[in-house]
Amino acid sequence: MERGSGRGSCALLFMGNLSLRQLEWTGPDGNGINSDIRVPISHRDSLPGLSLDQIIHVKAGTLSKPTLWAEPGPVIPYGSPVTLWCQGTLEAQEFCMYKQQKRVLWKTQTKWNPRDKVKFSITRMTEHDAGRYYCYYIRFTGWSDPSDSLHLVVTGSFNKPSLSALPSPVVPSGGHVTLQCGSGQGFGRFLLTKEGDHRFYKHLDSQSQPSGRSQAMFPVGPITPIHRWTFRCYGYYRDRPHMWSHPSDPLELLVSGESGKPSLLTKQGPIVASGQNLTLQCRSDVGYDRFALHKEGGQDLLQSLVLQPQAGLSQAHFPLDTESSSHGGRYRCYGGYNLSSEWSAPSDPLDILVAGHLPDRPSLSVVVHIGPRVASKGTVILRCQSQSSRDTFLLSKEGTADPPLHLRSKRQARPFQAEFSLSPVTLANGGTYRCYSSNSSSAFLLSHPSEPLELLVSGESGKPSLLSQQGPIVASGQSLTIQCRSDVGYDRFALHKEGGWDLPQSLVLQPRAGLSMAHFPLGTVSSSHGGRYRCYGGYKLSSEWSAPSDPLDILVAGHLPDRPFLSVQPGHNLASGENVTMLCQSQSPRDTFLLSKEGVANPPLCLISKHPAEQNQAEFSMSPVTSAHKGTYRCYSSHSTSPFLLSLPSDPVELLVSGEGALTLSC
Secondary structure, eight states: OOOOOSTTOOOBOOOTTOOEEEEEEEOTTSOEEEEEEEOOGGGGGGSOOOOHHHHHHHOOSOOOOOEEEEESOSEEETTOOEEEEEEEEEEEOEEEEEETTOOOOOOOOOTTSOEEEEEEEESSOOTTTOEEEEEEEEETTEEOOOOOOEEEEEEOSSOOOEEEEESOSEEETTEEEEEEEEESSOOSEEEEEETTEEEEEEEEEOEEOTTSOEEEEEEEEEEOTTSOEEEEEEEEOTTOTTBOOOOOOOEEEEEEOSSOOOEEEETTOSEEETTOEEEEEEEESSOOSEEEEEETTOOOEEEEEOSOOBTTBEEEEEEEEEOOGGGOEEEEEEEEOTTOSEEOOOOOOEEEEEEEEESOOOEEEEESSSSSEEETTOOEEEEEEESSOOSEEEEEETTOOSOOEEEEOOOOSSSEEEEEEEOSOOGGGOEEEEEEEEETTEEEEEEOOOOOEEEEEEOSSOOOEEEETTOSEEETTOEEEEEEEESSOOSEEEEEETTOOOOOEEEOSOOBTTBEEEEEEEEEOOGGGOEEEEEEEEOTTOSOBOOOOOOEEEEEEEEESOOOEEEEESOSEEETTOOEEEEEEOSSOOSEEEEEETTOOSOOEEEEOOSOTTTOEEEEEEOSOOGGGOEEEEEEEEETTEEEEEEOOOOOEEEEEOSTTEEEEEO
16 A cells, blocks of 8 residues: 555545554455554645545546445444445445545555455544545546545534423324424534434424523424334534534334223322322233323333233233322323334323322311211212412312312412312212312322311111110219110111211121120210210121111210209199199209209200299199109209200209109108
8 A cells, every 4th residue: 555646546534533544345255355554643634635626527437436334324422433334346446435525645556456345444433533424436447426425423422402292292193293302502403313214314403592492393293103203312513513412312202093092090099198109000901012101291101011911901010119299290001012103092091199298288077067977868068178378179088099079269268168069969978088278280289188087978777776874964084985786787886976077986796686786985074075976887898877876965964063953843742643843943044954864864854944044943844743753853054055064963852652643752
């Protein structure tokens, strides 16, 4: 090999700071001759050569132009190897390669071993190797035409841009989409490529944004399911068109079709707490062997293969790791086959709501009804209130996968609230409810949940009975247990206090002789125990409850400090059939009086005082007197505003019947 000069010489241009290039001549027999060409860097510019214009000027003959290509391709990551091939006709005596019309430096004589192609290897791609390349060859008849230009690009010179699909990476078959490539590095141009298609290159000038970012919008379509649609984009500067950035992350478009849609659900339910593990499940009876999950507004398409379809049901799990506010949103999934690029129609949407993101905790209560019990086919209104400024409220029933009910607040003043009406109420409405507050601007981020409220829907089945072993009047400090029982054979009971929110439940452990019962120990009596109680019977495998028992009023004696006086009129000696009046009087202002007979479970007689306020008394008439009235009586005073809180008892008065028709009263 020798330095070339004039017609008949061929040269190879050296680029960058590399002093070694290798030419391998390959012929039809497959044998090759390697020739190392070494050039001192300091002497390169002094070497003679020919420019492209000179080559074209001196060429002769009608030789066909050669073919120039790169392996593995013309776009090479920084530091990776690449091989350039130049192929002419058989018995070519010399090959030449040059870059961007610069001076040719060396020639290679091959008259003793003609070949049809040569390869030029770059072992480590840098920015100095990037550019536009040509090659030509020489035969005895003259120079060939130059090959078509090969643009050799190096990637990785700058940080990667971002690539997103507008409005979504999910595109119906035949639809169009806009791909947005953007960066904060101020690139002058952007390039969009499609994986698997080396002919797909779209260049666009960038557009500056007020934020300082530059971007380009690439329209793509129509999108069909014939092949995969996976894209990357690059950024570069106009004065360095062969030096590109790192590629963006790949963006795959999902082409949805019309086939059977799968279903999407989560075992945790649609409302999850921060820090909770979250897994979404996509399944179908169509028999798909892969699924994809998409979050509305997101660019990622999570895919999962179906490993072992069972009983005609295929499914895939998508674990989203520990729950955070970023997981809140609307999801859909798609089914597909490995050998096809088409996907199914989307599943129905699944909204994932993150509770606890907002610091407040609303309250949940029942409107109109006294307590959380409602009869079947009735109406109940549940009110959710927040002291924080909220415009959206959600009502959720525990143990169901149904999405919560949403309502916008109709009030602008405190408290912020919404009312959920359930009408007509069915047995399916029974259960435990919680409510949440939110803002419409961040609809998937919720407050902490309210305290639970259990709604008990009573049916038409046989009502149980409710009683207290201590009787309806109990004293402060006394232990109180209430018993609910029935001959229907229920295996659980629930106790409800009118105006209260708790519904204590108790299982029946050992039903006896067709009688089922449960005890509800309420602890040491205090004023809070006073009230009206009912109980319900039910079955563990059913959400239905019985009709309510008759009410049981628990009255707490001793809450008021006074002690009334009980007397009998007109006297102590009365015959059977005569009239008797028992007078209960109090020295304190009272408007309600009760007369109780010891040893019976019947509720006490109750009277509102009809006398002037200063007299504070009530008269209980018994007419006609019989032997059933025999017993010991006491009376109590109270206020109609707090009817379950009584005074201390009066001293006892005993009614005695001696002989037929004879009645004796003693104090």
